[in-house]
Amino acid sequence: MPNFEVQRCNEADMPRFFEILSLAFANDHEYVDSAGSERTLQLFHGDLYVNFLKVIDKDTGKMIAAAKWNLYEGGGVPPQPKLDGNYWENKEEKEFTQYMFHAFFASRQVEIEESGACLAALDMLMVDPAWQKQGAGRMLINVMGLIFQAVVEGSDRGRRLYATEGFDSPHYVCPVPEKFTTRRKQTYWWMKRPIQSKNSLNSMSDWIEPRCCNQR
Numbered sequence: 001m002p003n004f005e006v007q008r009c010n011e012a013d014m015p016r017f018f019e020i021l022s023l024a025f026a027n028d029h030e031y032v033d034s035a036g037s038e039r040t041l042q043l044f045h046g047d048l049y050v051n052f053l054k055v056i057d058k059d060t061g062k063m064i065a066a067a068k069w070n071l072y073e074g075g076g077v078p079p080q081p082k083l084d085g086n087y088w089e090n091k092e093e094k095e096f097t098q099y100m101f102h103a104f105f106a107s108r109q110v111e112i113e114e115s116g117a118c119l120a121a122l123d124m125l126m127v128d129p130a131w132q133k134q135g136a137g138r139m140l141i142n143v144m145g146l147i148f149q150a151v152v153e154g155s156d157r158g159r160r161l162y163a164t165e166g167f168d169s170p171h172y173v174c175p176v177p178e179k180f181t182t183r184r185k186q187t188y189w190w191m192k193r194p195i196q197s198k199n200s201l202n203s204m205s206d207w208i209e210p211r212c213c214n215q216r
């Protein structure tokens, strides 16, 4: 049996967090490739809603998996995140990546608004390929209490796992303007899990940090 434990990340974990992100997704998303570890560090410090989590292999002390859960608890609807910077080789690449980024988060933004900003969004989940299929991914899903409606933009690889944890799944194709229609498409499984428990005492994880007290 693997000897894994979920812990909160600290700043020193961010390079490994990005390394696992890169290894697990292997260049599936333009904006992941372009924005890199610098942006991960910015998110760690700058975003009010984030919970950066990791799974440690207790036998070696190595961080083998990571997740970012965004938790909105009725404190007002935040603006949709925007991507900027100077990471691209030319203007057109930057514009394309910004469209992709915007389209990727469009469904989630609607859900945040419609839920009155009472929502848990699994923003990132990845397991180092050397440690996959040993339960680490499921541990990082299960840290989120069932008192929150939860959403995830699921990959093909994550879809079955999310389905077994109560998420359902229409397929979503991120739209881009006419001039980019010949480029590769970005798609995901737009998956939602309704609130499953009203019992906040038993369904809140030690690793998720609530920032205000408007939980339902």
Ligand SMILES: CC(C)(COP(=O)(O)OP(=O)(O)OC[C@H]1O[C@@H](n2cnc3c(N)ncnc32)[C@H](O)[C@@H]1OP(=O)(O)O)[C@@H](O)C(=O)NCCC(=O)NCCS
Pocket: 024, 025, 124, 125, 126, 127, 128, 131, 132, 133, 134, 135, 136, 137, 138, 139, 152, 153, 154, 155, 156, 157, 158, 160, 161
């Ligand atoms: C998806 C991912 C997070 C799963 O993590 P994991 O630790 O390997 O998964 P677990 O061992 O906890 O999950 C077990 C279930 O996931 C499914 N699963 C795991 N890896 C899979 C793969 N490569 N292909 C299909 N299903 C897979 C298995 O069906 C398994 O279910 P079972 O044990 O009932 O058969 C991991 O494969 C990963 O990092 N993938 C690349 C990045 C990614 O797609 N992240 C999800 C973004 S939404």
